[in-house]
Amino acid sequence: MNQRDLTLLTDFYELTMMQGYYEKGQNETVIFDVFYRQNPCNGGYAICAGLEQVIEYVKGLNFTYEDVDYLRSLGIFDEEFLHYLSGFHFSGDIYAIPEGSVIFPKEPLLKVVAPIMEAQLVETAILNIINHQSLIATKASRVVFAAAGDGIMEFGLRRAQGPDAGLYGARAAVIGGCVGTSNVLAGKLFDVPVLGTHAHSWIMSFSDEYTAFKAYADLYPDNCTLLVDTYDTLKSGVPNAIRVFQEMRDAGVKLTRYGIRLDSGDLAYLSKKARKMLDEAGFEDATIAASNDLDEYLLHDLKIQGAAITSWGVGTNLITSKDCPSFGGVYKLAAIKTEDGEFVPKIKLSENTEKITNPGNKTIYRIYDKATGKIRADLICFVGEAFNPDEDLVIFDPLETWKKTKLKGGSYTMRELMVPVFRNGECIYQSPSVKEIAAYCTQEKATLWDETKRLFYPHRVYVDLSDKLYAVKKELLNQLGRE
Amino acid sequence: MNQRDLTLLTDFYELTMMQGYYEKGQNETVIFDVFYRQNPCNGGYAICAGLEQVIEYVKGLNFTYEDVDYLRSLGIFDEEFLHYLSGFHFSGDIYAIPEGSVIFPKEPLLKVVAPIMEAQLVETAILNIINHQSLIATKASRVVFAAAGDGIMEFGLRRAQGPDAGLYGARAAVIGGCVGTSNVLAGKLFDVPVLGTHAHSWIMSFSDEYTAFKAYADLYPDNCTLLVDTYDTLKSGVPNAIRVFQEMRDAGVKLTRYGIRLDSGDLAYLSKKARKMLDEAGFEDATIAASNDLDEYLLHDLKIQGAAITSWGVGTNLITSKDCPSFGGVYKLAAIKTEDGEFVPKIKLSENTEKITNPGNKTIYRIYDKATGKIRADLICFVGEAFNPDEDLVIFDPLETWKKTKLKGGSYTMRELMVPVFRNGECIYQSPSVKEIAAYCTQEKATLWDETKRLFYPHRVYVDLSDKLYAVKKELLNQLGRE
Incomplete structure (x- = not known):
């Protein structure tokens, strides 16, 4: 990020929560998903961007003496916690959909798997960077289409x-x-x-x-x-x-x-x-x-x-993406690792059904029509779920579950969208150049039907849940409803 | 600006024009005005902000070897000009309305008086910084009012x-x-x-x-x-x-x-x-x-x-100032200094009458009602024009000139709004702290009638031209009309 120290580019509550977890000795590994709910400008898709700057930000995380002195001056953080911060580095994993990809609402486009204190700190800057660049890349794509x-x-x-x-x-x-x-x-x-x-x-x-x-x-x-x-x-x-x-x-x-x-x-x-x-x-x-x-x-x-x-x-x-100047990406807790190493799915309720989150450790498969190479649908599922494209696949809308589509075995192909970016705090991903990303984005847009690219009332691409994910989500909702 | 090198944060055409002036040996002193045409969100006023970052930017102007190497790699700039750039520093004057001030459309809120090559280079970043911060300060002021x-x-x-x-x-x-x-x-x-x-x-x-x-x-x-x-x-x-x-x-x-x-x-x-x-x-x-x-x-x-x-x-x-995510400040040539040291006013025509610029070396006086301390009007005039608040003053709308207001001598006070910020390339202004600016802004807002602060259909404050300025503007328009 042009050599700037962005470590303090975070919301204050991330730090008060971090100190809270620190004091409670509560630092289990969690999963946070970055996703968005609506395509900018009522469009049919978005383009994700900003990952390279997220990587630079995470690599550069470091509380300097001045940072710690400043936090101390606020009179709310104690010395032990400040000492912890001065040795802070990110030790978790990050997965993401590569920049320039076509993306759709509700699918995780970046996933942080890290001790909760670390996962919490990085929330704000990750959202800031991804929200901004994805917004402008999407807007540019619309203008270029026109x-x-x-x-x-x-x-x-x-x-x-x-x-x-x-x-x-x-x-x-x-x-x-x-x-x-x-x-x-x-x-x-x-x-x-x-x-x-x-x-x-x-x-x-x-x-x-x-x-x-x-x-x-x-x-x-x-x-x-x-x-x-x-x-x-x-x-x-x-x-x-x-x-x-x-x-x-x-x-x-x-x-x-x-x-x-x-x-x-x-x-x-x-x-x-x-x-x-x-x-x-x-x-x-x-x-x-x-x-x-x-x-x-x-x-x-x-x-x-x-x-x-x-x-x-x-x-x-x-x-400025004038008619829609924000992307609306959010960062939601999806799972907490228990002591025996299992991820327990977590869900966030809302009065608005479409705002309820998808729980668990997830990944996304993109399903293409074999004959045309165009996108048929995206499928959100748990990590480790296997699919055989030679077999028929029934996908369904997670809100309006009667809306089902049967994909005939052999007529489609599948591709996992997320790639590992950080593992145990180490960056294992090499960002392509901007020209390479732009070329990739052109390919990506070619996988969309024109009906999805049009400016007004575009055709929506389905983003569905696997049977297993849907069942776990329903069970969690029922549990919370009973409480 | 957090120690970043923003020298290349400029539009490419500033550099091609600079080289043009360089080659032509044409580097006369000019005046550029920063002003805006419409209050954000259909409001009755704006708050200016960003001057401190403009100052940091101008102070930091310096083409590094890497900057020059990059420009050389574009194959459009010749070595002599690149050599000039490597020794570049800003040598001009800047005047501005202090941050936190209430401002109105069409009045210069910042004025650059400098050799044209320098004045051209700084256009983009000055607009970027002033446009952004003035937008958000104005939006915040509206939210705070609500x-x-x-x-x-x-x-x-x-x-x-x-x-x-x-x-x-x-x-x-x-x-x-x-x-x-x-x-x-x-x-x-x-x-x-x-x-x-x-x-x-x-x-x-x-x-x-x-x-x-x-x-x-x-x-x-x-x-x-x-x-x-x-x-x-x-x-x-x-x-x-x-x-x-x-x-x-x-x-x-x-x-x-x-x-x-x-x-x-x-x-x-x-x-x-x-x-x-x-x-x-x-x-x-x-x-x-x-x-x-x-x-x-x-x-x-x-x-x-x-x-x-x-x-x-x-x-x-x-x-993001969502319903109005840009401020619309522009940077327009107002005058060129001749060899005998006189500023010749310049005007930019437009098919839209309200987009025609105000020519010459200008300043602004704010006129207050003596009894209440509230703003009566702003008066744009040439530098050096004198007014006596003990005498009656007739002000008139520069577009609808039949709209006249007579201010009785003794009933009003006047204050010049712009302060010198740079003189001969040296910064002679000490920015107040943000807290001080915020306190000043509170005072400034207190000089507005509630009718101007309201969110919907606010009362517009008059921004008028002095007789002398109006006469020169009319003469220039007539000249151009004859050509």
Whole structure:
């Protein structure tokens, strides 16, 4: 995390609870699941991201003298516990679904198996990191889907919620499918393409628009996108851009990457007019890029209206996920290990049935249609449950149990989604590069039906429970109901 | 900024433009204004925040060898320019409205006066920092207003958009009026109160709720807030809490800070029932705290419904400013210094009249009603304009100029809002502590009429232009219209 000490990036109650467990001598191994309940923006899926930063965070856990001094100053922690903290390190296991994967509500996307004091401490930062990056990766994926093959550039740094939101948001946006970012620091740290040309202030700092364009074209003839809306797009900006392109051509410059950018006004109307003007001047290969408060909905609409735009800069609405600025991932106790080494499943009740957690030490299998490679369903089960894809499999909705689907043996394949990340406190997972994760994410999205990817009222993918898990859950609910 | 190198936290086009200016030998001093156009959440005002982090950022500007190597690897910057960058430091002036101030749309809240290459580089990070913290401080102020005197605790770290959003969001929330945060790192770095007790997992890790409560009360008898909704709030949680409070009282423990926290269900109904149960058991001074997807609107409604809650934990909706997750601050060129040392005002046109910028080297005066101390209006004018509060002053709306107000001489006072922060690259401003800023913000809010603070359809405070500024703006518009 850029060498910062994030050990204290936790909720205060994690520490008061830790001291509580410490005093009670109660530090049994537990399982916490990270999962979320609803896809952002009413979508049909999400993209998980942030694991690399979670790994860095866990590896970097270390209460410095200053941290301990600060905690001591609060007057609520005793010396023995503070001494314990000063020697703290994470000794547990972590399993997770790799970054860039398609995920669905209610399935554990990260699982912490650790002594309860340790598992409790890491809750807040893990959620913070996973919630943020999964949110932005998912949003980016939606915007990229709406662009139907056009490139999306992430341009939101100035409106992001602080430096990290810009930095890790850019990372997540590229994972979700953006072709690059304006964020130079993200380019450096994550080896992703950085993009951008010039601002209105460039134009305004010259005596006139033509001179400003000309100066820019002289400097960057190989990559010359001119911002045409400073004064008047169609009367001044586009004609001046054409004049400069013509002069470049006349001077024998080979125009390769060049074009205009629209940043205000009606993008459908202006782009069509500008396209006509460029074409008539013989610049059919000039690109038209656009920015200005875009999101997947507006982009989708502009496409329908035939906007002549093939490159899109998306800022605020992507980097903040404006219509849904939080992911809602939670961290829930699923099991406690007894002295004889067994995990006892735990359940959290709620007045809302769909908020009741899934108990036990779980894993997830993804079921694919053999013929198409598309996802049929996900199956949450206990670790160690075995399935034979040559046999028929009946899956059912865990809330509306009469909704059953029979998968014929031989027609489907199964793949376990979680991979081990930490074992006994040691990281045993090597994060891929961001480019590799982005490529993997593209493959992952190809396993979704278009009906699940669409922006409005998507088809929901089933996430079902194994018979065994369902039976244990029902039994626990009955027990609690009796009490 | 926690010792991070944020020099590359900028949009790529700032660097391509910088190189452009470098190559053209064009580095005249310019003025850029930071301002915003609309109050978040349709409110009547905003609170500015983030200046301390802007100062740290500007002080820390330094292209390391690695930064320069990275930029070189992009193949677009030449060696001379890279050499210039490796010796870069900020040499300009910055003026700003102090953190915690009440601000209104269109007035410059920060002003950079610097050679254009430097002024351009710092645009992105300044906007990022100011936009984020001003957004959250403003949102916090709204939530605090809705709570009508009850304490608001900032609990959003796990849903914040990355570590910084949690950290600096907590800082901004305290500036905006929150009594504390759950974020321990924010507590350490900004010396603000940290708060919190225990989670559902604490309850679930014990054999039963009563035992969990009892254990917690034994540990923290001085500050004992019990979370009562893990199983069933009214049938189990509240009775078990009362049992534990009774046992504490019987054992001679002096109950000072104690009570319950509700985290689900209908908070109005449950709090009233719980209040009755606590009162009947003789615990009239037990507090009832609540959390669960709160924002200023729900809080306002719960107050109207007579919810018996006096302490509120607000998470996601505050830390992300959910219904309005970006502030929209922009950075616009206002003037360019000529060789003879004069600032030539610059204006940015737009098809939307209200998006046209205010030209020139400006400052802002706040006009107070002498009798009440409340804000009458803000007046944007050129630096050096003088006003005599003993004389009548006619102010007018810059868009709807027939809307005039006459302030009688002697009935008002005036105060200049901006303070110098950097002069010739040197920081000459000492940031107050966060607690001091928060106290100042409380004073600032007291200068607003309640009509401006209300959540819905607030009264707008006038932000007017001086006659001189208005005349120059009109002249520039006429000029551009003629071209």
